[in-house]
Amino acid sequence: ELFKVRPPWVSGTCCSRLLKSKCQPRLSQALRDRVGLHEALEKQLILASLQALPKRSNVSGSHSYPSLLKKTWRGVQKNDDSSSNASQPHFLLISSRIPAFEMVVDSIKAGIIFVVYEHSGLTLESLLYLIEKALDGQKVQSMGIFSDGDSREINLLQGKPGD
Known part of the structure; x- marks a missing residue:
């Protein structure tokens, strides 16, 4: 398999029980x-960015959500110049749904x-x-995604059934 799923950090060990009992109250409030x-x-x-986007008509004919169809994704397009990977940054997309995403950010x-x-x-x-x-x-050298899911799929966004 290309992607391995690892168990949660220190889960199932005496350390995890010790951390929960001694450290959790102090950490949880902070x-x-x-x-x-x-x-x-x-x-x-997010609200500011949504207000700045051009609007398009939704199914009911009202203008309720933004349109990015005419945008060019310069950061994702292939470019023919031969710039080195060293000057290109790495990019991480982090879902707020993953446990302790703050620790990942830090x-x-x-x-x-x-x-x-x-x-x-x-x-989307x-x-x-x-x-x-x-x-x-x-342009980015690599992209990482921290989201819930498994080795077969990732859940980027919470959608409604049928979407």
């Missing part, structure tokens, strides 16, 4: 405060571009817009 602030800032960014090396996005309540077009904005036209 993490909750940080997550709350992060979610509020992320929500503001451990990202300098120079790596990343986007943390809200798993529910975000459209909005997610693509956030990625384009973060890349700002740069």
Whole structure:
């Protein structure tokens, strides 16, 4: 298999029980405060970006969601210039649904571009817009995705049945 699924960090060990019993109360409040602030800032960014996008008609004829169909994804297009991979950054897409995503964000090396996005309540077009904005036209050397799923599929966004 190309992708291996690993068990949650220190799960099933005496260390995980020890961490839960001794450290969890102190960490949980600090993490909750940080997550709350992060979610509020992320929500503001998403709302501002959605308001800036051009609108298109949805099925009912109203203009309720943005259109990115005419956008060019400069950061993803192939380019014929022979720039080295060393100057191209790495990119990480991180779902807010993964456990302890804050720890992932805190451990990202300098120079790596990343986007943390809200798993529910975000459209694919909005997610693509956030990625384009973060890349700002740069090509990337590699892309990593932190999201829930298994070795056969990943769940980027929470969709409605039938979508």
